[in-house]
Amino acid sequence: MIRNPWRRTEPLDHAELARLLPAPADPRLAPERRDLLEEFLMNEIHQSEPASAPTRRPLRRTALIAAPVAAAAVLAVVVSLGSPADTVTVAAPQLVxxxxxxxxxxxxxxxxxxxxxxxxxxxxxxxxxxxxxxxxxxxxxxxxxxxxxxxxxxxxxxxxxxxxxxxxxxxxxxxxxxxxxxxxxxxxxxxxxxxxxxxxxxxxxxxxxxxxxxxxxxxxxxxxxxxxxxxxxxxxxxxxxxxxxxxxxxxxxxxxxxxxxxxxxxxxxxxxxxxxxxxxxxxxxxxxxxxxxxxxxxxxxxxxxxxxxxxxxxxxxxxxxxxxxxxxxxxxxxxxxxxxxxxxxxxxxxx
Incomplete structure (x- = not known):
C-alpha cells in the first residue's frame, strides 16, 4: 500500500485537517483484478514460515493507493517481506x-x-x-x-x-x-x-x-x-x-x-x-x-x-x-x- 511519510511535529486539530485535505484514496482492487494481477502487478514476496506451516503459502502483495498531502501527493510504496521489521519504504513517483x-x-x-x-x-x-x-x-x-x-x-x-x-x-x-x-x-x-x-x-x-x-x-x-x-x-x-x-x-x-x-x-x-x-x-x-x-x-x-x-x-x-x-x-x-x-x-x- 502507499503510506504517507509526512510526520507531525506539533499537535493538530484533526477536524480542521480533515476539512482541508482531500479524502484518502480508495484503492479499487476487486477480486477479479487481484486474479488478473496475481502474477504481474502483485507478486509473491519472500516470507519466512515455520517448518509446520501449510504447503500453500498466503500471498504477500503490494497495492497502490494515492495519498495526497496538502497541495501535492507525496507517495511511498511499502513492501512487506513477512514481518514489520522487514518493511521497506520507497518514494514513488506522483500519480497522473x-x-x-x-x-x-x-x-x-x-x-x-x-x-x-x-x-x-x-x-x-x-x-x-x-x-x-x-x-x-x-x-x-x-x-x-x-x-x-x-x-x-x-x-x-x-x-x-x-x-x-x-x-x-x-x-x-x-x-x-x-x-x-x-x-x-x-x-x-x-x-x-x-x-x-x-x-x-x-x-x-x-x-x-x-x-x-x-x-x-x-x-x-x-x-x-x-x-x-x-x-x-x-x-x-x-x-x-x-x-x-x-x-x-x-x-x-x-x-x-x-x-x-x-x-x-x-x-x-x-x-x-x-x-x-x-x-x-x-x-x-x-x-x-x-x-x-x-x-x-x-x-x-x-x-x-x-x-x-x-x-x-x-x-x-x-x-x-x-x-x-x-x-x-x-x-x-x-x-x-x-x-x-x-x-x-x-x-x-x-x-
Missing amino acids: KAPVVRIEEGSTVQLASTVREIAAAAAATARTTPQPGPGQYIYIKSRVSFMATRQNADTGESVTWVQPLHDREVWKSPDGTKGWLDEPGYQDKGGITLDNASPRKESTYQWLAAQPADADALLKSVYARVSGDRDHDQQAFNEIGSLIREQLVPSALAASLYEAVGKIPGVVVVEHAQDASDRDGIALARLDPRTGERSEWIFDRESHQYLGSRGVQVREVNGIKPGTVVERTTILTRAVVDTKHQRPTPGRPTT
Missing part, C-alpha cells in the same frame, strides 16, 4: 490522471479467424522460442501503468489516477522457487526477491510445460482451477492472461493457449487498441461483468505477435467513468538468461 479513450464495440464476427492467425503466428515463432535449462531464469522486461483512485468525501467526486509509465523487470526460475523483481520507484533500490519455496505451481514454466498441447484439454485444465461464485469464464480468461503477460509460454503450448481463449464465452475482437507504447493493434478482449472493465490483449496487426495489454472501463463502477484506461502494459523483452539479475546480451535469442 488516467487517460480516457473512445470505447470501440467488440465483435465475435472475426473471432475465429483472428484466433487462427494469432495461434498460427505463435506456432511459427515457437521454433525459435528459447527454453530455460537447469539453473537458468526467464527474464521479462515490460513497461506498465496501473491504477489508483482518489475520492472527495465532500462532493462525492472521484478522479482516477494511474502510475506514470515505467519499466519493470522480472527474473523467474522455471519452477518458480527463485526470482527477482526490479521496478525502480516502486520497489526497494535494486529490487526485491521473489524467492518462494512453495510457489503457485500453475503460474510456473515447469507446470505449463507439462500441460496438454490441445486447446480443449488445456481449457478444461484451466476451468478446473476456478471456483467461487464469481464469473468462471472471466476467471479462466484472467488465468490465461496472467500467463501470457509475464511468463514464457513453452513452444508446444503456444498455439493451443490462444485456441483455448477463443473458446471462452464472451471473448470478442476489438479492432483498434493501443498498448503502453502507443502501438495500435487488434485485441482479444472480455468484459468483466462485475467490475465493468474490459481486459484487452493486444497483438500486432500484421505479425499477430503479442504486444501488451490494456484495461478499459466500459461500464461505470465505483465512480470510474466509461472510457477510462485503468491499466496499460507492453512487453519489451522476453529471454532466457543464466543468472538472476542478468540481462540479455545483444544477439541472444529473445521473443
Whole structure:
C-alpha cells in the first residue's frame, strides 16, 4: 500500500485537517483484478514460515493507493517481506490522471479467424522460442501503468489516477522457487526477491510445460482451477492472461493457449487498441461483468505477435467513468538468461 511519510511535529486539530485535505484514496482492487494481477502487478514476496506451516503459502502483495498531502501527493510504496521489521519504504513517483479513450464495440464476427492467425503466428515463432535449462531464469522486461483512485468525501467526486509509465523487470526460475523483481520507484533500490519455496505451481514454466498441447484439454485444465461464485469464464480468461503477460509460454503450448481463449464465452475482437507504447493493434478482449472493465490483449496487426495489454472501463463502477484506461502494459523483452539479475546480451535469442 502507499503510506504517507509526512510526520507531525506539533499537535493538530484533526477536524480542521480533515476539512482541508482531500479524502484518502480508495484503492479499487476487486477480486477479479487481484486474479488478473496475481502474477504481474502483485507478486509473491519472500516470507519466512515455520517448518509446520501449510504447503500453500498466503500471498504477500503490494497495492497502490494515492495519498495526497496538502497541495501535492507525496507517495511511498511499502513492501512487506513477512514481518514489520522487514518493511521497506520507497518514494514513488506522483500519480497522473488516467487517460480516457473512445470505447470501440467488440465483435465475435472475426473471432475465429483472428484466433487462427494469432495461434498460427505463435506456432511459427515457437521454433525459435528459447527454453530455460537447469539453473537458468526467464527474464521479462515490460513497461506498465496501473491504477489508483482518489475520492472527495465532500462532493462525492472521484478522479482516477494511474502510475506514470515505467519499466519493470522480472527474473523467474522455471519452477518458480527463485526470482527477482526490479521496478525502480516502486520497489526497494535494486529490487526485491521473489524467492518462494512453495510457489503457485500453475503460474510456473515447469507446470505449463507439462500441460496438454490441445486447446480443449488445456481449457478444461484451466476451468478446473476456478471456483467461487464469481464469473468462471472471466476467471479462466484472467488465468490465461496472467500467463501470457509475464511468463514464457513453452513452444508446444503456444498455439493451443490462444485456441483455448477463443473458446471462452464472451471473448470478442476489438479492432483498434493501443498498448503502453502507443502501438495500435487488434485485441482479444472480455468484459468483466462485475467490475465493468474490459481486459484487452493486444497483438500486432500484421505479425499477430503479442504486444501488451490494456484495461478499459466500459461500464461505470465505483465512480470510474466509461472510457477510462485503468491499466496499460507492453512487453519489451522476453529471454532466457543464466543468472538472476542478468540481462540479455545483444544477439541472444529473445521473443
